Amino acid sequence: MTIQAIGLVFFGLLAIGMPLYLVLGSTAVVMYGLNGDPLVGVFQKMLDGLNSETLLAVPFFVMAAAFMEKGGVAKAMIDLVALAVGRVRGGMAIVSILACTLFAAICGSSVATAMAMGAILVPAMKSRGYPMPFSLGVLAAAGTLGILIPPSLAMILYALIAEESVPRLFLAGVIPGAIQAALFIGYSMFYAYRHKLPREASIQRARGERRRILLRALPALSLPAIVGIGIYGGFTTVTEASVLTAMAALLIGAFVYKGFPISDTLGQVADAVKSAAVITIIIATALAFAQWLTSSGVPAAIVEFITEIGLKPWQFLLIINVLLIVMGMFLETVSIMLITLPILVPLLGPLGIDPVHFAVVMTINMELALLTAPVGLNLFVLSNVSKTPLSVVTKGVFPLECLLFGLLMLVTYIPELSLWLPNLVYGE
Structure with missing residues (x-):
């Protein structure tokens, strides 16, 4: 009766359009009440979940993304990359x-990445005669790298629920992220030569400005160095690195690139705090829900069922991938992770699946969700930035979505792609 009751309450509340944090919290309260457990356990677990140093990293990475988007950091990075590869046919896509x-x-956010880059590159690609579906598809798909390449807010969320090491999860995303970028570049070059996209004459004329562009980009390049050297050099925790990154992004954006007046800082901070608060309340209720699930024995019952039917790890991963892809058509990424992870994480150990490897599998599924209509957020971001119908973005992103699905299969069944680097740095 327990599983049926959970399903009835949970999906009933979702069906009537209740916000996710209320769905998770209400389900936990109802199930605690039905079991005769003290309701104080729900609120105690919520408070315990919020008392997390790792969770503090979320608002600061959100702030860093906002400061970079408004402060001109994106423009400096684009100019630097264009200097290196702009002369290739279709170079603006690369x-x-x-x-x-x-x-x-x-920044750690796919939506922020797509928004910041789209605002600059959509007009640039349009003025050079690039087909709009191709341009928007490339930007929407490349924007998803925001949650795979470290630092990743999705990985931080996974670490909170699965109680895994954040630096280890960050490293697990590096090689898959590099492969994803390489696949997208390969597709862009093929498309450019097949459709005879223009070479970038304007970029060629910038050769005499190499020194100026490089020097201008150095402050922007210091930001990923703060994250990488700070965390993996052992100088800072993830939270400390997020604070330093936000402060550096503020100073660089306001004083180096002069992208916004310092008087706008409080408004930027307020927006970041609002965004982080939404995520925080959902996480708190999800942790209470997860605590009840574990204590109720639901994951154990699922493990027993899987054992009885003889489901192998590769079959389990295939089923989960299909489930997550379907959920990605109807729910946004944070909701999917907070609904599924409390159930899935306890199943990994008995099946012999490494939780770090599964984190990357989950994250790539979330990338696909960001590109899947009708809820894919990156599609809406690029549609809004370019003032074009959603169907145009969807058409352009489909080939890249197929490549991303291929990467998902590759990472799912070759765990070493995710595990080699963290095992090399931290040991097995």
């Missing part, structure tokens, strides 16, 4: 992918 990769190495 510039888009590499610039998104660099931006992702600072």
